[in-house]
Amino acid sequence: MSHDQDxxxxxxxxxIQKYIFSVDHKVIGIQYGITALVFLFIGFVLMMLMRxxxxxxxxxxxxxxxxxxxxxxxGLMSPDFYNELGAMHGTIMIFLGVVxxxxxxxxxxxxxxxxxxxxxxxxxxxxxxxxxxxxxGVVMFASFFLAEGGAAQSGWTSYPPLxxxxxxxxxFWLVGMIFLITSSLLGSVNIVVTIIQxxxxxxxxxxxxxxxxxxxxxxxxxxxAFPPLEAAGVLQLMDRVAGTSFFMPSGLVMGETxxxxxxxxxxxxxxxxxxxxxxxxxxxxxxxxIGLITEIIATNTRKPLYGYKTIIYAAxxxxxxxxxxxxxxxxxxxxxxxxxxxxxxxxxxxSVPSVVILTVLIITLWGSSIRFTLPMHFALAFLPMxxxxxxxxxxxxxxxxxxxxxxxxxxxxxxxxxxxxxxLFALFAAVYHWYPKATGRKMSSFWGKMHFWGSFISINFVxxxxxxxxxSHLNRRMYNFPLTGEGTTLWDIYPHAASIQDLNVIISIAxxxxxxxxxxxxxxxxxxxxxxxxxxxxxxxxxxLEWATPTPPPHGNFLTxxxxxxxxxxxxxxxxxQDFSPQHxxxxxx
Amino acid sequence: xxxxxxxxxYGIGLLPNWSDHGAAIDQLIMILHIFMVVxxxxxxxxxxxxxxxxxxxxxxxxxxxxxxxxxxxxxEVAVVLFETFLLVGLSFPIWSRxxxxxxxxEKALNIRVVAQAFQWNIHYPGEDGKFGPTRPELVNNAFNxxxxxxxxxxxxxxxxxxxxxxxxxxxxxxADITSKDVIHSFAIPVLRVKQDANPGLVTPVWFTSTQTGxxxxxxxxxCGVGHSRMSGKVEIMEPADFDKWxxxxxxxxxxxxxxxxxxxxxxxxxxxxxxx
Numbered sequence: 001m002s003h004d005q006d007x008x009x010x011x012x013x014x015x016i017q018k019y020i021f022s023v024d025h026k027v028i029g030i031q032y033g034i035t036a037l038v039f040l041f042i043g044f045v046l047m048m049l050m051r052x053x054x055x056x057x058x059x060x061x062x063x064x065x066x067x068x069x070x071x072x073x074x075g076l077m078s079p080d081f082y083n084e085l086g087a088m089h090g091t092i093m094i095f096l097g098v099v100x101x102x103x104x105x106x107x108x109x110x111x112x113x114x115x116x117x118x119x120x121x122x123x124x125x126x127x128x129x130x131x132x133x134x135x136x137g138v139v140m141f142a143s144f145f146l147a148e149g150g151a152a153q154s155g156w157t158s159y160p161p162l163x164x165x166x167x168x169x170x171x172f173w174l175v176g177m178i179f180l181i182t183s184s185l186l187g188s189v190n191i192v193v194t195i196i197q198x199x200x201x202x203x204x205x206x207x208x209x210x211x212x213x214x215x216x217x218x219x220x221x222x223x224x225a226f227p228p229l230e231a232a233g234v235l236q237l238m239d240r241v242a243g244t245s246f247f248m249p250s251g252l253v254m255g256e257t258x259x260x261x262x263x264x265x266x267x268x269x270x271x272x273x274x275x276x277x278x279x280x281x282x283x284x285x286x287x288x289x290i291g292l293i294t295e296i297i298a299t300n301t302r303k304p305l306y307g308y309k310t311i312i313y314a315a316x317x318x319x320x321x322x323x324x325x326x327x328x329x330x331x332x333x334x335x336x337x338x339x340x341x342x343x344x345x346x347x348x349x350x351s352v353p354s355v356v357i358l359t360v361l362i363i364t365l366w367g368s369s370i371r372f373t374l375p376m377h378f379a380l381a382f383l384p385m386x387x388x389x390x391x392x393x394x395x396x397x398x399x400x401x402x403x404x405x406x407x408x409x410x411x412x413x414x415x416x417x418x419x420x421x422x423x424l425f426a427l428f429a430a431v432y433h434w435y436p437k438a439t440g441r442k443m444s445s446f447w448g449k450m451h452f453w454g455s456f457i458s459i460n461f462v463x464x465x466x467x468x469x470x471x472s473h474l475n476r477r478m479y480n481f482p483l484t485g486e487g488t489t490l491w492d493i494y495p496h497a498a499s500i501q502d503l504n505v506i507i508s509i510a511x512x513x514x515x516x517x518x519x520x521x522x523x524x525x526x527x528x529x530x531x532x533x534x535x536x537x538x539x540x541x542x543x544x545l546e547w548a549t550p551t552p553p554p555h556g557n558f559l560t561x562x563x564x565x566x567x568x569x570x571x572x573x574x575x576x577x578q579d580f581s582p583q584h585x586x587x588x589x590x
Numbered sequence: 591x592x593x594x595x596x597x598x599x600y601g602i603g604l605l606p607n608w609s610d611h612g613a614a615i616d617q618l619i620m621i622l623h624i625f626m627v628v629x630x631x632x633x634x635x636x637x638x639x640x641x642x643x644x645x646x647x648x649x650x651x652x653x654x655x656x657x658x659x660x661x662x663x664x665x666e667v668a669v670v671l672f673e674t675f676l677l678v679g680l681s682f683p684i685w686s687r688x689x690x691x692x693x694x695x696e697k698a699l700n701i702r703v704v705a706q707a708f709q710w711n712i713h714y715p716g717e718d719g720k721f722g723p724t725r726p727e728l729v730n731n732a733f734n735x736x737x738x739x740x741x742x743x744x745x746x747x748x749x750x751x752x753x754x755x756x757x758x759x760x761x762x763x764x765a766d767i768t769s770k771d772v773i774h775s776f777a778i779p780v781l782r783v784k785q786d787a788n789p790g791l792v793t794p795v796w797f798t799s800t801q802t803g804x805x806x807x808x809x810x811x812x813c814g815v816g817h818s819r820m821s822g823k824v825e826i827m828e829p830a831d832f833d834k835w836x837x838x839x840x841x842x843x844x845x846x847x848x849x850x851x852x853x854x855x856x857x858x859x860x861x862x863x864x865x866x
Contacts, residue, residue: 055760079815098629155812161789162716162772162814249790251726253737254707258726267773268789301644302652330773332810333786336765337689344681350675359662362633365640366659369652372645382633382640391626398676400684401619403784404604404612407775433668471619472603473779475810478818572652579652 021122021131024555027110027128030438033431035130036101037525039137040424043092046085048515053077055508057480071150079479083153084144084169085479090156091173094281095180096137098419101427102288103222104133107191107215112436113546113553114209115528116200116562116584121193129186136179143172155477157278160247160270164239165254174237183232188219195219200545200584202564206309207583209544209568213312214291215320218284225280225323234275239265246270262575269332275326284324285419286386287315289426290357293379296433297361299542300376301368302579304569307360314353314360321350331399332406340399347397354390358383369572373540374448380431381456382422389417392467397501408478410470413463421459428455428521435525436539440551441532447524462508465503472498541580544568548584598842608801608826610854612782614684621680625672693762693796702766703755704736705774705787708816710737710807712755716747716840729770755807756767757799758832764796777812778824786811799826 019027052061058076065075072081112120120126145152149167152158163170195216199208221422233247242264247270250263298305305311326336327343363385370376391416395401405411436442474481481501538547545564549557562584571579581587606669607616646652701712702721713736715721722738729737735752738745755778757763767776771786777784778797787796807822827835 027612034701061789079818083600083812083815083817149742157774159811162812163770251787253726253729256729257681258729265790266788302646304654304656306656334785337686340685340689341682345677348677351673352666352670356664362640363657363662364636365637365644367653367655368640368644369646369650370641370644382638383637387630387633391630393678394626395622398618398681399620400615400681400688401622403688404615404619404779404782407777408857439849468603473605473808477807480818550602571838572654576656582833 017101021127023119023127025108025112025120025123025126025558026438026553028126029105029107031130032100032104032108032133033106035134036097036105036135038140039092040097041522042141043089044098044394044515044518046089046092048512049077050082050089051508053082053479055506063397077479080150080153082479083155084151085475087143087152087155087158087173088140090295091152093142094156094285095177096133096140098285098423098427099184099281100133102213102285102292103129103191103218104187105275106288106292106427106430106434107187107212107218109438109544111191111194111212111215111439112198113549114544114555115195115198116545116558116564117194117198118558119555120190121197125186126190129183129190131188132179132183136183138490139172140176140177143169143176147172153573155389157274158236159272159274160236160265160267161249161252162204163230164248165259171237171240174233177431178230178237179231181226181233183587184222184226186357189223191215191219192223200564201560203545203583206312207564207567209287209291209292210292210305210308210311212286212316214315217315218287221280221284221287221319221322225249225277225284228273229277232270233556235268235273240303268330268335271330271333272327274432276323276327279326279329280322281359282415282418283318285423287318289382289423290315290361292430292433293382293426294361295542295544296375296379296429298569298571299433299540300371300373301364302371303364303368304567304571305360306363306366307356308567308569310359312361314356318350318357321346321353325350328397328402332586344397344399347393351390351394351397352483358387358390374443374445374452375429375433377449377452378425378432381452382426382429385417385421385425389419389422390416392417404473407468407475408470409466409474409476412476413466413470413512416463416466421456425455428452431525433540434441434546435528436532436551437549438544438552439529439532439537440541441528442535443528443532444524447520451517451520451524452519455514458510458514459515461532462507462514466506467502469500472500538582541578543580543582545583548582596737600818607780607782607785608799608803608805610688610783610798610800611684612653614687615782616682616683618676618684619681622676626708631668632759637758673790675801688795691792693764694796698764698796701755701757701763702736702768703776703787705767705769705771705776705809705813706735707771708809708815708820709735710755710822712751713738714749714836714839715744715826716749716753718744718747720744722746726770740842747840753822753837755822756827756832756835757824758829759799759802759826761829762796762798767862768792768794771814773811774809774813774820777808778805780805781824784810791862802826802828 022028033270042213060075061072071078147167147169150210151169152173154163154170158173195212238244239246239248245262245265247267248263248265249267250259252259267563294305299418324346325343327339328347331340395405396411396414432448537551545562549560550559564583565586567585568583572579573581604616607613667822700715700719702715704711711716713721722742724737725739726737728739730732736750767785767787769789770793771789774787775784776787781797781799783795783797785793803826805824807824809817809820814818
């Protein structure tokens with residue numbers, strides 16, 4: 001490869017070429033990572049505002065309330081603003097936070113290193129992917145300030161007709177989504193090609209670290225599932241701006257006005273297109289996370305992974321099945337029994353590979369020697385948290401129990417257990433684990449553990465009560481729960497609101513405490529660049545190829561092209577001097 | 591009304607069930623949660639045991655050999671069998687009853703539920719059992735929220751109720767759910783009923799209450815600014831009382847419907863780019 005040759009000569013690059021419009025996959029990975037962390041924080045702040053309204057409905061918010069004169073006149077949150085926060089919290093967290101961190105940052109940074117490549121297959125396309133994402137993010141976020149009537153407020157799902165009739169923010173949302181989808185497509189093509197084409201000599205598919213496999217499957221999901229949503233987004237945009245009626249049925253009456261639309265569209269069609277992406281999207285969130293903690297668990301148990309091929313097949317099967325479960329989000333739309341039965345069967349089937357993956361990870365602990373490093377704390381916490389998330393999916397995946405639990409806080413508790421203490425904990429583990437490779441220094445272990453215990457305890461006080469609220473049928477997406485209406489009593493309007501109100505206060509306080517603990521992470525992240533303990537090239541004594549590079553890896557990554565002689569998890573091999581045998585070092589001749 | 595019926599009581603905390611099909615749903619939810627707790631606790635104990643027994647310490651070395659126990663395989667097979675039982679034994683039958691076994695319309699109370707931002711309109715067909723046709727341009731929020739064509743012969747004895755669904759105890763109610771504007775979701779938690787109200791589509795649901803009383807109808811699908819206050823009531827009466835209520839309702843329509851003066855203002859607030 002021609003790129004390989006010139007990468008060994010360091011060009012003189014200007015600051016802008018080197019750090020801003022770089023084509024180096026590591027710089028792009030870090031750009032993705034930092035942008036995604038910023039968006040995660042923004043998404044978190046939106047949620048903290050919402051939690052004020054839920055804990056102390058109709059009371060003015062101190063200090064922060066005055067920052068949003070339109071959304072919160074005199075510190076009182078308006079219902080539109082609450083809906084904006086809700087829609088944008090979901091959108092930002094998923095599309096601008098977690099996926100860019102898991103796929104954009106770690107996929108970009110680690111995949112070429114772990115396959116022993118000098119860079120991504122298409123470095124310029126990689127840069128284009130980041131900048132498209134960046135523009136999409138800016139468009140999304142700017143809608144709070146630039147769009148007439150504020151940001152999108154029809155939920156992160158944006159179901160028409162509500163979204164088609166909504167204010168200008170929805171147009172920003174759709175345009176932003178089109179950018180984000182394009183970025184995802186560019187990124188995922190790159191990862192697929194890199195894994196297929198650029199593996200180091202000797203690195204066969206079944207010698208790849210599981211993280212690479214996870215990114216491989218994830219990229220296929222992005223590649224195949226996003227186009228239907230892009231189509232749905234364009235159709236919805238046309239319904240809004242060009243007067244088409246793809247999703248708008250005839251005879252709609254707003255108030256007393258018959259809407260002047262062509263009609264003939266179907267409102268449920270959009271939901272099918274949306275969930276055709278949005279269910280695989282769940283696995284786009286979770287698979288890279290599982291891949292990352294698999295690396296961390298293998299390194300810190302000093303033992304080969306139990307069932308390496310099993311977990312790979314499970315991930316492939318999971319990816320395949322994820323295309324066949326989407327309508328379990330739509331059991332209450334009134335679909336036919338044949339269809340709902342099909343989708344509840346596939347939903348039960350997809351739980352099997354998830355159980356297999358968790359089993360592989362936990363059985364790996366058996367007979368190991370567990371080092372409780374900082375990243376390992378987060379990786380181990382992922383296991384029970386993801387288990388709660390998975391188990392609570394069961395009553396939602398069965399149509400009969402879903403009748404009662406659908407659209408309640410049970411759903412919110414369920415998917416947050418999967419994504420927040422699940423996926424995000426895995427991503428924090430990964431930040432702590434690979435930080436020394438990217439910077440040459442370790443993050444502070446003491447402050448990292450403070451961050452861990454504070455987050456682990458408070459996050460459970462956020463999401464576990466939501467499951468209880470869901471069981472007592474507290475509906476989601478409620479701006480408030482009318483406790484005293486005019487001429488009505490509490491019991492008539494929302495009979496169970498009184499007893500869930502105290503739980504809302506607990507949840508909100510826990511959420512703010514959780515937010516405070518993230519400040520520790522932010523400070524630790526920046527200060528450790530300068531003051532962290534110096535780390536060598538392989539501080540965790542790991543086996544995979546990224547640890548065979550200089551630290552931080554130069555442009556072009558490896559000093560000489562590595563050759564691979566063994567599987568990814570050769571730890572505690574009998575007869576070897578060290579308890580880890582790196583992939584690029586040949587076994588001693590017997 | 592007996593307020594204690596609404597005490598959720600955490601633990602399992604389900605709302606009371608007044609419907610004749612809901613007990614099976616509650617039972618399924620109970621079984622699932624017992625299963626989840628047992629599995630999670632057993633699994634958690636195993637995890638904790640591993641973390642303690644296999645912690646790194648002087649003199650302890652990791653083994654290169656993987657665990658050989660067949661236990662994980664058996665556990666996975668057990669989970670698969672249990673899920674099959676959940677599907678075939680519990681979920682399929684409950685759902686079939688909920689969605690396929692429609693009560694005989696002759697022996698049921700047939701109603702239409704038409705959602706709009708942000709209220710529930712309940713359309714009763716009257717004695718002839720036939721719903722008068724509706725037309726969007728006839729909608730008048732004050733006098734004819736459903737847009738019923740009053741000239742049609744089927745409409746002569748139709749009546750409707752805004753916000754409250756009146757129904758008799760012990761008689762199946764078949765409700766055709768639809769919406770005038772955006773998607774809403776018709777949920778009566780104590781009757782274990784939930785169905786999206788999709789504009790342009792009509793979806794029937796049915797339910798029978800075993801008790802009298804008042805409960806909430808809650809909109810379960812985000813429908814805009816007023817979503818959280820879009821609640822209605824369901825009032826379940828003894829059949830005799832229900833008949834009395836129907837008799838009271840059966841009045842001829844007023845000949846002239848007048849538009850309230852402020853109606854135009856509301857439209858402008860609610861609609862965007864629509865001509866009247």
